[in-house]
Amino acid sequence: MAAEEIGVGVVGAGWMGHLHARAYARVPHHVAGLARRPRLVAVADPVAAAVDDHRRRYGFARGVDSWEQLVADPEIEAVSCAAPNSRHREIGVAVAEAGKHLWIEKPVGLSSADTAAVAEAVHRSGVCATVGFNYRMVPAVARAKRVLDEGLLGTVTHARFRLLTDFAADPSGVLSWRFTAEHGGTGVLNDLAVHGVDLVRYLVGDLASVVADGERFVPRRPLAAAGSSQYVKGGDDSPTGEVENLDFVSVLGRTGAGAIVTLEASRVAVGDQNDYGFEIHGTRGLLSFDFRRPGELVVAAGDRYVDQSATTWASAPGDGDFALFQPGAGNPTSFDDSKVSECAAFLDGIARGRSGGATIDDALAAARVLDAVAQSIDKRGWVDLGA
Ligand SMILES: NC(=O)c1ccc[n+]([C@@H]2O[C@H](COP(=O)([O-])OP(=O)(O)OC[C@H]3O[C@@H](n4cnc5c(N)ncnc54)[C@H](O)[C@@H]3O)[C@@H](O)[C@H]2O)c1
Missing domain, CATH: 3.30.360.10 (Dihydrodipicolinate Reductase; domain 2)
Known part of the structure; x- marks a missing residue:
């Protein structure tokens, strides 16, 4: 992979999965001098048709049916979590523990105990994390x-x-x-x-x-x-x-x-x-x-x-x-534009070593x-x- 790229993965190929994938694709169009350009490596979703649709539309190199495969993928340095709320805790903790940066949708779990577990893993591993408060x-x-x-x-x-x-x-x-x-x-x-x-x-x-x-x-x-x-x-x-x-x-x-x-x-x-x-x-x-x-x-x-x-x-x-x-x-800017901004804040945070946007x-x-x-x-x- 070229040095100026960052390999990204998206977990959950539903509504927000589309927005995260589109934001990664669009962010270089809007941010001049982006430190590292996102490369769409893999998308994970248990629904095969959703994975295929994502791959076709956005050009992910791989589609998988479990987020664990995506977290284990050495080409991926940053992961978007756009799965249902009940999956945020296990995915967020695993992503952070794998030393990968995390862009995660709100509400980050079902309760504050779930959010606290993800926050603890993020702080312990020192990765950057941005939350979808667009x-x-x-x-x-x-x-x-x-x-x-x-x-x-x-x-x-x-x-x-x-x-x-x-x-x-x-x-x-x-x-x-x-x-x-x-x-x-x-x-x-x-x-x-x-x-x-x-x-x-x-x-x-x-x-x-x-x-x-x-x-x-x-x-x-x-x-x-x-x-x-x-x-x-x-x-x-x-x-x-x-x-x-x-x-x-x-x-x-x-x-x-x-x-x-x-x-x-x-x-x-x-x-x-x-x-x-x-x-x-x-x-x-x-x-x-x-x-x-x-x-x-x-x-x-x-x-x-x-x-x-x-x-x-x-x-x-x-x-x-x-x-x-x-x-x-x-x-006026759009809903999708707000996700591009969030993505830009996420990537800027990674470049600076400090979480960008809503943390x-x-x-x-x-x-x-x-x-x-x-x-x-x-x-x-x-x-x-x-x-
Ligand atoms: N920021 C916002 O404005 C905003 C708007 C909508 C949703 N959200 C959040 O985004 C998240 C996803 O919501 P959505 O509207 O995209 O839902 P959705 O139902 O459209 O999509 C969810 C996707 O996750 C997949 N999925 C289910 N279990 C999975 C697993 N174990 N691993 C991987 N993928 C799995 C489903 O198959 C589906 O494709 C939720 O947490 C929601 O609260 C945020």
Whole structure:
């Protein structure tokens, strides 16, 4: 292998596996002077058709049916883990213990115990690890972070974060791994709320206490064939199985600095597709972001307090990685672009010997909040995080 290449492998050839493979392929198009160019060595998935599709589309040299083969492959120095949540712990630990760098999808396991095991292995072996919290890579979100750090909003007083979507709203959608406690864990908490918790931490600060409630609105779904995604539909007379985790969660929390935060996540919000965003209020202003308008950040800041008008800022070079994609303001970046940014941060981290983007410690902090949220729902009361 040429010295300027880095051999990579992808575990899990589903939705996120596609995004990781595409990001590795695209990153040299966007990042000039990349220290080492990714080479797609192998993809692992137990579903042969998914492996073949990946190989055909992206040109992986090899396709295998078990992640162990990929971890043992001497040509692979960096591994993406895009398998179901239940596999993150064993794969993440094995990758780190093999001395390979790890790009792993959120939520990094089913619980904070799983995330802690991966974090410990990463720290023990000294590899780099980047986690799939891609919403913080969106240029408008990076600009929001800068605005907050510069104090333009004054002191943050209260904020709302939302991740509302409809992928599970149709009861004929099959019982994919996401709906089982064994593979999906807490459901909407691990799927969507985890992104919200990461954004709360990134933009507003660590939560010190939470109280939450949640519900499963669709109790049964048609049984799924292996590897089926949540978008596959069952027939009217298909046998059904029980949904074992939550469809919706609503969280009220307080940060260590005293800001009050609400976070709502739903996978059954009919009529709402990827309605992900936030409104952050400070003593002197407001920031508002909607992922469906990814190139826009609404800002109200000034000296009027009352009747202060809001302005829409178009993302521009200087906002996070915007300049990797477009030379001038107003051309919005995409979901896939956020994964290219994540990939660039991962590879840059490897080149510098320090984890880039959201780290495994960020994943662990978010997982601890989600454990507290689940505990709060169970005991029907506030839970202190001791932050
Ligand atoms: N960052 C994001 O915005 C985002 C979005 C979606 C999913 N995710 C995360 O990505 C991960 C994968 O989700 P997805 O939507 O791609 O799921 P998916 O169901 O589309 O794909 C999962 C793939 O993993 C394969 N698989 C199952 N067991 C495996 C094993 N033991 N070894 C290797 N592969 C195995 C399945 O056959 C399937 O092809 C999850 O952890 C999920 O939470 C992140």
